[in-house]
Amino acid sequence: MQKKLFYLTLTLGAMTSLNAWADTKLEAENADYSDCTVVSDNKYSGGEALKLTETTAKITFDVTIDKKGKYSLFAAGDGIGGSKIVNCSVNGSTGQFSLDTYAEVEMGTFFLSEGKNKIEITPNWTWFDIDYIRIASPQDEYTFDIAAVPVDENATDAAKNMYSFLLDNFGKKTISGIMTGDMSSANGDVTGHDDVKAVYEVSRKHPALVGFDFLFATGRTENEGWCKDYTHKTIELAKDLYSRGGFPAFTWHWHDPSRKTDDFYSDKSSVSISQALNSDGSWNTSSELYEYIIHDIDLIADYFLELQEAGVACIFRPLHEASGGWFWWGRNKNATDFVKLFQLVFDEMTQVKGVHNVLWVWNAGADDTDWNPGAEYYDFVSADIYNPAFDYSSNGSTFDKLKALTQGKKIIALSENGPVPDIEKQAEEEAMWSWWMPWYQTWDGKFVDQTSPEQWRKCMNDDRIITLEDMNSWNAVETISSVPSHNIIYDLNGHRLLKEPSKGLFIKNGKKILKNN
Numbered sequence: 001m002q003k004k005l006f007y008l009t010l011t012l013g014a015m016t017s018l019n020a021w022a023d024t025k026l027e028a029e030n031a032d033y034s035d036c037t038v039v040s041d042n043k044y045s046g047g048e049a050l051k052l053t054e055t056t057a058k059i060t061f062d063v064t065i066d067k068k069g070k071y072s073l074f075a076a077g078d079g080i081g082g083s084k085i086v087n088c089s090v091n092g093s094t095g096q097f098s099l100d101t102y103a104e105v106e107m108g109t110f111f112l113s114e115g116k117n118k119i120e121i122t123p124n125w126t127w128f129d130i131d132y133i134r135i136a137s138p139q140d141e142y143t144f145d146i147a148a149v150p151v152d153e154n155a156t157d158a159a160k161n162m163y164s165f166l167l168d169n170f171g172k173k174t175i176s177g178i179m180t181g182d183m184s185s186a187n188g189d190v191t192g193h194d195d196v197k198a199v200y201e202v203s204r205k206h207p208a209l210v211g212f213d214f215l216f217a218t219g220r221t222e223n224e225g226w227c228k229d230y231t232h233k234t235i236e237l238a239k240d241l242y243s244r245g246g247f248p249a250f251t252w253h254w255h256d257p258s259r260k261t262d263d264f265y266s267d268k269s270s271v272s273i274s275q276a277l278n279s280d281g282s283w284n285t286s287s288e289l290y291e292y293i294i295h296d297i298d299l300i301a302d303y304f305l306e307l308q309e310a311g312v313a314c315i316f317r318p319l320h321e322a323s324g325g326w327f328w329w330g331r332n333k334n335a336t337d338f339v340k341l342f343q344l345v346f347d348e349m350t351q352v353k354g355v356h357n358v359l360w361v362w363n364a365g366a367d368d369t370d371w372n373p374g375a376e377y378y379d380f381v382s383a384d385i386y387n388p389a390f391d392y393s394s395n396g397s398t399f400d401k402l403k404a405l406t407q408g409k410k411i412i413a414l415s416e417n418g419p420v421p422d423i424e425k426q427a428e429e430e431a432m433w434s435w436w437m438p439w440y441q442t443w444d445g446k447f448v449d450q451t452s453p454e455q456w457r458k459c460m461n462d463d464r465i466i467t468l469e470d471m472n473s474w475n476a477v478e479t480i481s482s483v484p485s486h487n488i489i490y491d492l493n494g495h496r497l498l499k500e501p502s503k504g505l506f507i508k509n510g511k512k513i514l515k516n517n
Contacts, residue, residue: 023134024135025045025132026063026132026135027132028049028050028059028121028131031050033057033060034058035052035054036059037053038051043102044129045076049078049129049132050129051128052121053127054126055126057123057126059122061118062116062117062118063118063135064117068113068114070109070111070430071135071137072106073109073133073135074104074134074135075088075097075099075121075133076104076130076131076132076133076134077102077103077128077130077131080127081127082100084098084125084126084128085097085125086099086123086124086125086130087124088107088119088120088121089118089122090117090118090119091110091117092391093397093425094387094395095108095110095398108398108400109397109400111396111429112135142403142404143408144170144171144409145409146167146170150163150359150379151377152358152360154356155356156308156356158311158357161474162247163379169466170411174435174436174464174466176199176209176436176466176467177210177249178195178198178199178211178438178440178441179195179211179439180210180211180440182194182195182440183230183233185442186234188236188240189240193210195440195448196210198442199448202453202457203453203456203459203460204457204461205461205467205468206469207467207468208246208247210237210238210246211437212234212238213250214234214250214303217299217300218254218257218295218296219255219256219257219262219296220255220256220262221262222299231303234250235303235306238312241468244468244471244473245468245471245472245473246471247315247435248315249317249435250314250317251317251415252316252317252318252319253327254318254327256269257295257296258271258288258289264328265326267326271289271328272334273328273334273338274337275287277337281340283340283344293341297349301348302353304316304357304358305355308357311474312357313358313359315359315361316358316360316361317363317415318342318360318361319338319341319342320415321384322335322338322371323335324365335370338371339372342373342377343377346360346377360377360378360379360380361382362382363383363415364383365383366383366397367405368405369405372405372406375410378410379410379411380410380413381411382415383402383412383413383415384414384415384416385416386416386439387417387419388418388419389418389419389449389450390452390455392421392451392455394422394429395414395417395433396426396429399430399431399433400431411434412434413433413434414433414435416437417438417439418450419451420455420459421433422458423458423462426464
């Protein structure tokens with residue numbers, strides 16, 4: 001083992017441009033490393049690099065700076081024979097990057113504390129070389145400039161009101177959430193559901209956002225009684241959650257629309273979007289697959305229309321994790337076909353079926369530029385991140401990548417996760433996700449257990465985390481014809497409010513809202 005301590009001093013005082021900050025290159029062979037081999041080649045800076053062929057290999061850079069803040073980190077290396085995934089960790093905040101042929105690549109934007117910082121590189125896939133890392137000022141080209149209204153120009157008042165709440169709190173507070181799995185405990189009371197109760201039992205608070213799945217709503221078994229009952233129970237729970245002021249959030253594990261299999265994984269079905277397209281890329285509307293696709297979309301739309309009729313607004317994340325390629329809607333990692341399908345789902349639901357109570361999520365990978373369905377098709381961009389158990393990283397690097405991916409024009413959410421991000425890290429590292437949603441505890445998921453009871457209590461009892469107990473019923477909101485121009489006040493969170501003292505109510509954005517006592 002070779003050991004050397006780096007001292008990086010960057011003066012980050014009053015400067016006119018971020019680009020004026022210095023950057024520093026740190027050679028891997030001078031770092032603290034184990035289970036690595038020093039290799040020589042003229043292509044490497046300084047003529048040497050470290051080769052990582054063992055799963056236990058590690059490179060550690062100890063860096064001291066004099067001003068905390070966000071920094072862009074880069075790594076130069078070679079994938080040795082093909083693309084390799086590399087793990088990185090900065091003060092415990094985890095990330096990944098890829099190496100192929102020799103090049104300098106971006107590791108991500110990370111928060112560095114004043115004083116000592118530890119940057120570690122370990123294999124996800126082995127057999128790659130690391131030449132150096134470089135630490136530079138972050139090239140944040142975008143400030144948040146998010147639309148005041150949902151992308152659906154015919155959005156219901158309920159959807160607009162929910163969107164306004166999420167927009168008002170974005171960057172300040174995070175909505176707590178949990179995904180549901182097994183519905184055997186569902187009886188119309190969302191607080192009695194086993195997954196929701198699992199959060200309450202460790203934190204003494206209920207999550208404000210609850211995830212539901214159209215897992216059994218379409219496909220070969222869509223007409224079976226158990227499948228229909230499962231979906232019906234999710235709809236009833238969504239209604240109850242909304243009546244309490246919560247946020248129903250729907251995912252759709254879309255079973256093979258061709259009906260040839262009853263699966264949604266690429267390796268277990270042969271269906272692909274291209275099978276419903278003409279040679280010019282347009283939809284083959286006379287094909288059986290296209291007809292099945294429309295049939296399935298319409299079925300889901302009808303469930304949303306039931307919620308719409310009940311006055312319920314909700315969040316919808318269709319075609320999730322597409323760029324991973326493991327679901328049929330991402331087969332062969334075909335971004336072009338995915339975009340066509342995402343747009344079809346949106347257009348069929350909103351323009352044909354009349355669904356307007358939905359806020360739309362594009363679930364993206366950090367580098368999914370080609371997968372963007374178009375800013376007019378989604379309200380939120382989200383990531384799914386599963387850190388190891390008890391790893392409470394803010395995941396700020398991915399947050400910043402999603403901000404850049406959408407040019408700061410969308411609200412950013414953590415739509416699936418394992419451990420709950422630490423609220424202090426979220427705030428300090430400027431990665432305040434709009435919401436987070438650990439996967440379910442039931443069906444042997446045990447994802448609630450990946451966050452310690454102490455961490456659950458810390459987060460759920462922090463004023464910057466919104467729980468169901470913090471919310472008023474959305475049914476307490478009623479439209480009024482006019483709003484007086486006087487009596488403008490602000491609540492403790494900086495939100496503009498108008499007050500009617502005689503009625504004990506608040507008026508916000510033209511809506512009358514019962515005061516939260």
